[in-house]
Amino acid sequence: MFKSGRILLSAIAACFCIQIAATKSYKCSVINEAGFCFLENVVIDGVQSIQTLDLPRHPILLIKSGAIPNFSKEIYSHLPGVRLLHIYNNTVIRKMLIASSNLSEINVQRNGLLEFEVEPVENRDLKTLTIVHNAITTVPKNIRYLEGLExxxxxxNSIEYVDLELFTNATQLKVLSLYDNRIKTLDSKQGLRFPALQTLSLSKNKLVYIPYFFEAFxxxxxxxxxxxxxxxxxLESATAHINQKAIQIARKDATCRDRWVGDICCYKTVLDFLYYLRQEDARQDRNQLLQxxxxNQELKHLLERLSESVHKLEERGK
Incomplete structure (x- = not known):
């Protein structure tokens, strides 16, 4: 009797636990005037959490707090009606996959994010990707699959190297903001062009020059x-190009320890000397070509005069 009672209680408890696990749903704590559905204390920390996940089918979700250590592909299947996904401040994320989905905008801010990857599938739906105030150090090569990015x-962040070729598939890219990183190198190649890029933000990095700047944008x-x-x-050459094209320089340097070019600070280095030598060699080559x-022009005129003289002598001999 007692044994059967224990079995019954265990079964009830198991069913109760399953029911609790199956009802892990989140509701909008508030919907503001802009249409954002605010979610709080969202915790997705494993396979079971994902399987039992129930998120609002609201077009704009803002996850305000919680913990999602690994924002994986499986989570996207629980966002069928969402178009804009914002994950802010107090929501901890360490790793994130940008998967192919119906999302047109993903905005991830101040989450302690260490790395992100992009699903290697052509994605033309995602128009805006924002990953800011985080700790990412690299831009994944698969970002080239985000062909619809604007x-x-x-x-x-803490990015040190950017290969501009990774963004060339996004032919409608209008804004590229990379400021306040540790970028030492913007890698590029001759002929690389960004036909739609209107805004390029590179402040607060470690850049010495931008390769092919005059033709790429x-x-x-x-x-x-x-x-x-x-x-x-x-910088002198770039500033001349910027002024000629009437490009607006946003925000100027406040102080400078070396030399000003317009309102931007620059530093004389060995590269300046090499750049000067290259310009001097080019000037000498140009002068030699002109000479x-x-x-050749003088020789041409001389030959023409000689030809005329020979012709006159032949006429006299007839």
Whole structure:
């Protein structure tokens, strides 16, 4: 009797636990005037959490607090009606996958995010990706699959290297914001162009120059350059190009320990000397070509005069 009673109680307890696990749903704590559905204390920390997850089918979700250590592909299946996903401040995330989905905007801010990856599937739905005030150090190569991107914000991170070729598939990219990182190198190559890029933000990095700057951004209308150790010779050429194209420089340097070019600070280095030598070699080569062209022209005139003289002598001999 007691044994059967224990079995019955165990069964009831098991059913009760299953029921609790199956009803892990989150509701909007508030919906503001902009249409954001605020979610609080969202915890997704394993397979079971994902399987029992029930999120509101609201077009704009803002997860305000909680912990999602690994934001994996499986979570996206619980966001069928969501178009804009914002994950802010007190929501801890360490790793995140940007998966192919119906989302048009993902905004991840101040989460302690260490790395993100992109699903290697063509994605034209995602228009805006914002991963800012986090701790990412690299830009994944698979970001090239985000072909529909129009705005990419990766500022306030710890990125040291960026290969611009990774963004060329996003032919409608209008805004690229990389300020306040540790970027030493913007890698590029001749012929690389960003036909739609209008805003380029590079302030507060460790950049010395931007490769192929004069040809890569044909419709650029705003750029930020402050707080970088720019090469002075390059900055002079870049500033002339910026002024000629009427590109707006957003925010100026406040102080400068070396040399000003306009309102931006630069630093004389060995690169300046090499740049000067290259310019001097180019000037000498140009002068030599002009001199050779002039000599060729003079030789041409001399041959023409000689030809006329020979022709006159032949006429007299007849």
């Amino acid at each position: 705005k990419l914000y990766l500022y306030n 044909p419709v650029l209308n705003a750029i930020s350059l402050r707080k970088n150790p720019w090469n002075c010779q390059w 050779m062209a002039q000599q």
